[in-house]
Amino acid sequence: GVPYAPASRTEAEALGVRMVMQELNLLPTLTIAENLFLNRLPRRGLPGRIDRAKLRDDARRAMAQVGLDAMDPDTLVGELGIGHQQMVEIARNLIGDCRVLILDEPTAMLTAREVELLFEQIDRLKSRGVALVYISHRLEELARVGDRVAVLRDGKLVNVDAMANLTSDQIVTLMVGRELGERIDLGVRNIGAPLLKVEGLTRGTVVNDVSFEVRAGEIFG
Numbered sequence: 001g002v003p004y005a006p007a008s009r010t011e012a013e014a015l016g017v018r019m020v021m022q023e024l025n026l027l028p029t030l031t032i033a034e035n036l037f038l039n040r041l042p043r044r045g046l047p048g049r050i051d052r053a054k055l056r057d058d059a060r061r062a063m064a065q066v067g068l069d070a071m072d073p074d075t076l077v078g079e080l081g082i083g084h085q086q087m088v089e090i091a092r093n094l095i096g097d098c099r100v101l102i103l104d105e106p107t108a109m110l111t112a113r114e115v116e117l118l119f120e121q122i123d124r125l126k127s128r129g130v131a132l133v134y135i136s137h138r139l140e141e142l143a144r145v146g147d148r149v150a151v152l153r154d155g156k157l158v159n160v161d162a163m164a165n166l167t168s169d170q171i172v173t174l175m176v177g178r179e180l181g182e183r184i185d186l187g188v189r190n191i192g193a194p195l196l197k198v199e200g201l202t203r204g205t206v207v208n209d210v211s212f213e214v215r216a217g218e219i220f221g
Contacts, residue, residue, distance in 0.1 A: 004017075013096075015099070016096075016097045016098055016099030016100060017099065017100045017102070018093035018094070018098050018100070018101050018102070019093070019101075019102040019103075019104065020086070020089050020090055020093055020101070020102070020103050020104065020106065021104050022104045022105040022106070022108055024082075024085055024086065024089050025089065026077050026085055026088060026089060027077065028076065028077050028078030029076065029077075029078060030076070030077060031073060031074050031075060031076055031077070032059060032063065032068075032071065032072075032073045032074070032075050032077055032080075032088055033055050033056055033058075033059035033073035033074065034055070035077050035088060035092065036058075036059050036062050036063075036073075036088065036091060036092050036095065037055060037058060037059065037095075041055065042054040042055050042058065055073075056073050056074065059073035060073055062091045062092070062094065062095050063087075063088075063091055065091055065094050065124075066087045066088075066090050066091045066094070066121045066124075067087065067117065067120065067121055067124075068084065068087055068088070068091065071084070081114070082109045082110060082114065083110050083111065083113070083114025083115075083117060083118070084114075086106060086110065086114070086118065087117070087118070087121065090103075090121065094125075094130075098130055099130065099131065100130070100131045100132075100133065101125065101130055101131070101132050101133070102132075102133040102135070103122075103132065103133070103134050103135065104135045105135055105136055105137070106118060106134070106136075107136065107138060107141060115141075119144055119145060122134075122145050132145070134146060139168045139171055139172070140168070142163060142171070143163060146163045147162070147163055148160060148161065148162055148163060149161060149162075149163050149166060149171065151171060151174040151175055153174065153175055153176070153177055158174055158177075159174050189217050189218070189219075190217050191215050191216070191217050191218050192215055192216030192217050193215060193216055194213040194214065194215050194216075195214055195215065195216055196213065196214040197212075197213040197214075198210065198211060198212055198213070199211045
């Protein structure tokens with residue numbers, strides 16, 4: 001109920017705020033179980049000796065939270081597809097008291113089936129009372145997972161509203177700061193000397209005898 005600005009990631013995670021970045025932070029040469037508990041591996045007997053049985057049991061419980069019940073915790077992460085790796089990353093962040101889960105562009109590298117698997121787990125987490133912040137440019141996903149939408153433009157918060165109150169076109173208008181059909185006036189442009197010139201470019205049967213030049217101040221496609 002009060003503003004919170006964590007001093008560090010460690011402090012935030014201790015209070016239940018977790019974040020899954022777009023670039024996954026997993027070690028492919030270690031197992032799922034080892035990745036899940038890398039900073040808190042269970043010990044037994046001699047110093048440095050890992051309790052493998054407990055590690056597997058703990059991993060199975062963590063994996064069950066994200067629908068990976070049928071998977072062997074001793075599987076190397078490098079053998080998993082991107083979708084399952086994402087689930088492992090989420091499972092790792094749910095260990096302990098996760099109260100707020102931030103997902104940064106989570107579907108950027110997923111197939112359609114993997115996206116649906118992710119959405120199923122998001123529904124499960126919401127039903128458990130976990131608050132989710134879902135960062136995405138894919139507007140069709142927002143209606144599927146979001147209750148409220150916050151739009152940022154140029155680093156500033158410009159709107160917060162219920163998802164049901166906004167259409168995709170309205171969200172885009174808020175994102176870019178103008179109506180979709182509005183013409184952009186680029187003003188007078190001074191076209192200068194050529195900066196790049198190509199003559200007779202040919203590459204097999206793909207490109208044949210192409211010539212062009214690009215001048216300073218010119219938008220060229």
